[in-house]
Amino acid sequence: MAGLEDLYREIILDHYRSPRNRGELAVPPAHKTEGFNPLCGDEVAVYLDVDSVSGLVVDIKISGQGCSISQASTSMMSDAVKGKSVEEARLLIRAFKALMSIHESKLEGESDGTDLAADLEGVRLGDLEALQGVVKFPVRIKCATLAWNTLQQGLDEIGAELPN
Amino acid sequence: MSPLDVERIKADFPILNTKSRGNRLVFLDSAASSQKPLAVLDAMDHAYRHHYANVHRGVYEIAERATAEFEKARAKVAKFIGASEARELIFVRNATEAINLVAYSWARANLHAGDAVVISHMEHHANVVPWQMLAAERGIELRWIPMNADFTLDLTRLDILLDGAKLLSVTAMSNVLGTINPLAPLIAAARAHDAFVLIDACQYIPHVATNVRDWGADFVAFSAHKMCGPSGIGALWAKAEILEAMPPFLGGGEMIRDVRLEGFTTNDIPWKFEAGTPAIVEAIGFGAAVDYLDSLGMDAIRDHEMRLTRYALDALHDEFADRLTVYGPRDVSIRGGAISFLFDGIHAHDISQVLDEDGVCVRAGHHCAKPLMRQLGVPATSRASFYMYNDEIDVDCLVAALIKAEKFFAI
Numbered sequence A: 001m002a003g004l005e006d007l008y009r010e011i012i013l014d015h016y017r018s019p020r021n022r023g024e025l026a027v028p029p030a031h032k033t034e035g036f037n038p039l040c041g042d043e044v045a046v047y048l049d050v051d052s053v054s055g056l057v058v059d060i061k062i063s064g065q066g067c068s069i070s071q072a073s074t075s076m077m078s079d080a081v082k083g084k085s086v087e088e089a090r091l092l093i094r095a096f097k098a099l100m101s102i103h104e105s106k107l108e109g110e111s112d113g114t115d116l117a118a119d120l121e122g123v124r125l126g127d128l129e130a131l132q133g134v135v136k137f138p139v140r141i142k143c144a145t146l147a148w149n150t151l152q153q154g155l156d157e158i159g160a161e162l163p164n
Numbered sequence B: 001m002s003p004l005d006v007e008r009i010k011a012d013f014p015i016l017n018t019k020s021r022g023n024r025l026v027f028l029d030s031a032a033s034s035q036k037p038l039a040v041l042d043a044m045d046h047a048y049r050h051h052y053a054n055v056h057r058g059v060y061e062i063a064e065r066a067t068a069e070f071e072k073a074r075a076k077v078a079k080f081i082g083a084s085e086a087r088e089l090i091f092v093r094n095a096t097e098a099i100n101l102v103a104y105s106w107a108r109a110n111l112h113a114g115d116a117v118v119i120s121h122m123e124h125h126a127n128v129v130p131w132q133m134l135a136a137e138r139g140i141e142l143r144w145i146p147m148n149a150d151f152t153l154d155l156t157r158l159d160i161l162l163d164g165a166k167l168l169s170v171t172a173m174s175n176v177l178g179t180i181n182p183l184a185p186l187i188a189a190a191r192a193h194d195a196f197v198l199i200d201a202c203q204y205i206p207h208v209a210t211n212v213r214d215w216g217a218d219f220v221a222f223s224a225h226k227m228c229g230p231s232g233i234g235a236l237w238a239k240a241e242i243l244e245a246m247p248p249f250l251g252g253g254e255m256i257r258d259v260r261l262e263g264f265t266t267n268d269i270p271w272k273f274e275a276g277t278p279a280i281v282e283a284i285g286f287g288a289a290v291d292y293l294d295s296l297g298m299d300a301i302r303d304h305e306m307r308l309t310r311y312a313l314d315a316l317h318d319e320f321a322d323r324l325t326v327y328g329p330r331d332v333s334i335r336g337g338a339i340s341f342l343f344d345g346i347h348a349h350d351i352s353q354v355l356d357e358d359g360v361c362v363r364a365g366h367h368c369a370k371p372l373m374r375q376l377g378v379p380a381t382s383r384a385s386f387y388m389y390n391d392e393i394d395v396d397c398l399v400a401a402l403i404k405a406e407k408f409f410a411i
């Protein structure tokens, strides 16, 4: 049986107690995206400053409220993507969702046509792996993925705005 | 009125004698949905095994029996809430559908652009969104009765809010705060402005003896699953003359008298509003549930819950003092047994998770009342809620688990 210590690893409680990259960025130039967890009412805002030339996430700030799992996941996410390229950030999103057992293919047994394992080879989740225990508590998966889905939406919106 | 024998009552509910995560199940989430006594489970099982058939159709024996049991259940539920006639009670899926039925049928026939609907800041989404949909579609104005700092409704501007209103739709008891709203002055004020009245009695009818005729409202909505009955069935009560004047809601079988190439005529009430095969066995379970509640006595249930709620409020205050905030009235005579609370600096979700370790089931979240949560200035609360099968030991388990949770998240 999954116990509380599977869920609340020390590193998670640390990010929860002292969250990284909290605050806001001026919009524009930064881009703001809001995410909602309809289950518990948590709200998060992700501010992204993406350099359109280098394609790097130059800065990221987070505001909003949430439980320890969502706060910690958000804090870790902000650390993980800061300074990375948009491409790397997208790969991290996929890797994190895979960690949460959320596969892009819609139905069990159905492949989305890409080899996820090969795709994600070499992606290092580091501290984020501490969140793996969440999978044993299915209702909490949405808490852990809220920030990541919001990040994904933000990157999509920025991508759509960029001249191509 | 004799006090409830909770030990015997617990024995009536098979699930309460099971374990959760190795501990005795401490079920404190009846405001979300209650557990079911054997009497209800048996009545439904018996119906499926012995006289299950579609209703109002067959001429064979078991079909007649099913129809008779289904209609008997309607009569029981109608009597339970003090309706004068069984045909004033329409079976629907739940309170949400009951409110939507009024919004789609009555309101769309009677409300026009510029008319106002008055609701309150403490409504469940079920009594908010149908009116917002109507407002967007028809240009209806939605007005809100605000809340006082003591978690009661602020009625000081009620007459202004009701001026030009066609409908007042309020909850009898808040599912978040526990607050019991003063229906008499609310309904009297609505009457003075010729507004119709809908009461969301989803949290009230399961816990307090109710007579809808004494209320003098026009519509009353409630769900079986919060009052020991099965999920999948609820009821809308309304005065017969109002129902008769309303256009039908869903179209299909059962709700018609005749169908021709050029159109249809509607059945009598209540069937006019019950298109398609109804939740037959659920209705029978609903009937068994009100029999069960009657056997205990609603006054005894209310008395028990008031005492238990006071015990819990005192225990929480004694143990946690100002570190724990209760969102709801202190006075148990104006509140039910739903207690929403938050620890300073600890999210409701985390509290519930730690409680779950000890088999203590409480709800965490916005309780489908986001406008209210915004008023309270919190994204979520934990909520413990009681029913006749809870006792002081359950409250003690809650407090013990909360002590653990507070330690766990101490900064």
Ligand SMILES: Cc1ncc(COP(=O)(O)O)c(C=O)c1O
Pocket: B031, B032, B094, B095, B096, B097, B124, B126, B127, B171, B173, B174, B175, B200, B202, B203, B223, B234, B368
């Ligand atoms: C006050 C109130 N109104 C309406 C509802 C909706 O009930 P249902 O989900 O059974 O339709 C609830 C249920 O939580 C409630 O507490």
